[in-house]
């Protein structure tokens with residue numbers, strides 16, 4: 236059992252936006268992959284990274300994120316699958332003791348978190364978020380300090396939900412504890428204090444609600460009311476999916492606690508993060524974007540400008556771009572080339588076109604490595 | 605209209621401490637402390653959350669003045685979150701854990717004035733959610749791990 240059942244092979248950076256000391260670092264470890272199966276882990280990691288990159292708002296924050304893969308080879312393949320939960324009885328020897336059926340629940344797939352932390356502390360202590368991919372096609376996973384999930388269809392959603400908890404401090408937005416049809420008691424009405432988490436509240440008052448700046452004056456507050464607190468509110472969304480308000484039913488209670496949008500990944504898997512969760516992710520990752528404005532100019536309607544930036548000593552650039560100073564304004568821009576000289580100096584060209592009918596002020600922005 | 609850019613400023617890295625804790629019930633031990641070079645998110649409001657529920661940690665100086673605070677999802681798990689891809693089950697739900705036990709990490713800024721880390725939570729059992737958080741553990745981060753608990 237445990238660390239005797241395999242070995243740590245090493246760490247590889249698979250998304251590189253700069254030094255770990257400057258970026259937000261996600262670390263993904265393998266569990267239940269034999270050494271000969273590590274190539275499969277590499278492609279499973281790449282698949283998760285593609286999913287994450289396609290998930291707003293990580294797509295727009297990608298320049299602030301690094302991803303590292305820690306290859307850990309296990310003696311055997313898969314995860315323990317006890318017959319007590321109706322499993323196959325498989326009992327493989329794996330490095331992190333991955334097992335289904337924790338707490339007697341088949342889908343509760345967990346690993347030995349202490350062992351995972353020991354490996355991360357030794358291999359990649361700059362980790363902000365840790366995930367473990369378990370080499371099993373059976374659906375399962377869990378959260379806590381480390382997000383664990385299998386290879387089954389949709390299981391990577393577990394990683395995205397858990398990242399909401401662990402990395403961004405989100406509460407659960409679902410309006411039950413065990414489930415809407417569970418007959419649960421003690422979850423009828425929240426009467427507690429205001430939760431410190433940013434995405435649930437006991438306060439549906441328009442004047443004091445903590446996300447009131449995103450609530451339109453046309454949106455009723457509360458936005459939905461559960462008429463029968465003995466169960467989950469069966470009504471559909473009376474607003475558009477994007478409408479921010481105070482929807483009754485959240486934080487494990489049918490009534491008395493509110494969520495910001497009708498749906499969110501923190502309420503049910505396979506939904507986007509709501510606007511409040513997305514805002515917190517943006518705020519949390521802002522320090523890792525490390526972009527700078529180099530200059531500002533105005534371009535008239537229908538004009539094209541070509542600029543160059545020069546450095547005596549080229550600092551290394553992730554990107555150079557153009558950002559209109561006025562929200563909603565649009566410009567076309569391109570970086571047609573750069574020239575790096577033997578003495579270390581460099582030139583970088585930018586072409587900016589304004590296809591609109593009014594002049595637009597814009598900033599050059601960049602991100603040094 | 606060529607322009608010569610100013611060389612970009614270099615953003616200094618921040619030092620951090622990676623603190624590893626182990627817990628059994630509400631008994632928490634600081635088991636390791638590592639210095640790392642990484643940027644941490646900025647502090648959240650240092651005051652104004654006295655009557656709130658949830659989990660947060662606070663870093664304070666020798667005079668007890670707070671210098672850094674972050675609210676987190678409670679890393680001490682008195683219940684586990686389970687998931688399903690079967691449409692007959694909720695995609696996510698919770699079940700109580702019989703014997704809460706585990707490991708968690710807190711990342712705190714490695715600033716000279718920091719002396720103490722305090723952990724705040726509502727009563728840790730699921731029924732305690734909703735009650736105002738209070739301090740339940742405190743560690744001297746300038747001392748060696750596993751000796752730091754004062755309470």
Ligand SMILES: [Zn+2]
Pocket residue numbers: 408434495499500501508509510511512513
């Ligand atoms: Zn949300």
